Amino acid sequence: xxxxxxxxxxxxxxxxxxxxxxxxxxxxxxxxxxxxxxxxxxxxxxxxxxxxxxxxxxxxxxxxxxxxxxxxxxxxxxxxxxxxxxxxxxxxxxxxxxxxxxxxxxxxxxxxxxxxxxxxxxxxxxxxxxxxxxxxxxxxxxxxxxxxxxxxxxxxxxxxxxxxxxxxxxxxxxxxxxxxxxxxxxxxxxxxxxxxxxxxxxxxxxxxxxxxxxxxxxxxxxxxxxxxxxxxxxxxxxxxxxxxxxxxxxxxxxxxxxxxxxxxxxxxxxxxxxxxxxxxxxxxxxxxxxxxxxxxxxxxxxxxxxxxxxxxxxxxxxxxxxxxxxxxxxxxxxxxxxxxxxxx
Ligand SMILES: NC(=O)c1ccc[n+]([C@@H]2O[C@H](COP(=O)([O-])OP(=O)(O)OC[C@H]3O[C@@H](n4cnc5c(N)ncnc54)[C@H](O)[C@@H]3O)[C@@H](O)[C@H]2O)c1
Numbered sequence: 266x267x268x269x270x271x272x273x274x275x276x277x278x279x280x281x282x283x284x285x286x287x288x289x290x291x292x293x294x295x296x297x298x299x300x301x302x303x304x305x306x307x308x309x310x311x312x313x314x315x316x317x318x319x320x321x322x323x324x325x326x327x328x329x330x331x332x333x334x335x336x337x338x339x340x341x342x343x344x345x346x347x348x349x350x351x352x353x354x355x356x357x358x359x360x361x362x363x364x365x366x367x368x369x370x371x372x373x374x375x376x377x378x379x380x381x382x383x384x385x386x387x388x389x390x391x392x393x394x395x396x397x398x399x400x401x402x403x404x405x406x407x408x409x410x411x412x413x414x415x416x417x418x419x420x421x422x423x424x425x426x427x428x429x430x431x432x433x434x435x436x437x438x439x440x441x442x443x444x445x446x447x448x449x450x451x452x453x454x455x456x457x458x459x460x461x462x463x464x465x466x467x468x469x470x471x472x473x474x475x476x477x478x479x480x481x482x483x484x485x486x487x488x489x490x491x492x493x494x495x496x497x498x499x500x501x502x503x504x505x506x507x508x509x510x511x512x513x514x515x516x517x518x519x520x521x522x523x524x525x526x527x528x529x530x531x532x533x534x535x536x537x538x539x540x541x542x543x544x545x546x547x548x549x550x551x552x553x554x555x556x557x558x559x560x561x562x563x564x565x566x567x568x569x570x571x572x573x574x575x576x577x578x579x580x581x582x583x584x585x586x587x588x589x590x591x592x593x594x595x596x597x598x599x600x601x602x603x604x605x606x607x608x609x
Pocket of ligand 1: 283427
């Protein structure tokens with residue numbers, strides 16, 4: 266059962282609001298008229314950020330084009346828009362890119378988060394949601410699931426940078442009583458995800474009858490959740506999450522990568538002969554699984570989208586929005602794709 270709200274945000278700064286999950290969050294918040302003072306999106310539009318994701322809603326939020334590492338800009342944005350709440354999505358988010366070029370991950374995910382935290386502390390922000398990831402916990406064996414008490418043990422430059430930012434957020438909560446809450450969600454899927462990530466990569470390749478590159482034996486396990494369910498979880502944490510706490514978010518929905526790829530092929534009516542096994546990712550975590558008992562019991566949240574329905578809807582979205590994914594797969598993406606799949 267859902268508990269009553271105890272925190273009412275007014276004007277919300279959403280960092281990374283032009284990315285995959287951030288834009289979904291902005292869309293839902295606008296459609297449900299969640300914040301009386303409105304939404305400000307701060308995003309520096311990296312390869313993964315795309316204002317087109319919110320083009321139909323462009324008059325419904327304010328946009329600031331800039332970097333979360335820019336302390337003056339962050340301070341001015343919080344002040345100019347009288348922001349009282351921050352939901353922090355902005356990050357470098359792709360593990361493979363963190364292996365090819367790790368430094369930008371530390372800059373954005375660690376330094377950027379710290380700059381944002383410090384500016385928010387100085388302005389007496391009422392609540393700060395730090396959107397983290399289950400990857401900070403490292404790799405699981407065949408049994409068990411991550412709880413909020415699982416020690417963090419990241420293995421990639423991406424997950425290490427997220428873990429480092431989590432520790433700074435926790436230090437601010439402890440030392441300054443800063444009202445920050447951390448969420449750690451499992452793998453997201455849904456519309457507007459950049460095609461470098463597993464599910465959209467497989468869909469967009471299969472549509473074009475290109476090989477589907479599967480790392481190693483394909484038996485790595487991930488716990489998948491629709492991005493709209495993640496958004497609803499963040500809204501619940503915003504309203505009722507306890508400052509200083511961590512909330513794990515997951516769909517109790519474990520799949521091996523190879524089964525995900527087979528599902529995509531089945532939904533598209535394409536042959537399994539498109540599957541090509543490629544050299545494994547370095548230090549590829551074997552299994553992630555989230556125990557979401559705490560957010561379910563304490564905040565009354567649970568996922569609503571059944572996986573096969575969400576996947577069918579996602580495949581249909583990519584089929585209908587070919588012009589979107591063709592456009593975002595620019596020259597930069599082509600260079601990355603070649604490095605990642607052909608020249609390692
Ligand atoms: N995708 C997942 O499965 C998943 C799961 C759990 C947690 N997360 C976390 O959720 C958040 C959002 O993930 P996503 O998949 O939407 O990422 P994404 O890569 O699609 O989007 C990231 C956004 O941040 C922006 N950005 C990057 N660097 C910036 C900077 N220096 N200043 C301002 N903006 C910057 C980008 O332009 C982009 O709009 C991340 O913090 C990620 O760690 C993602």
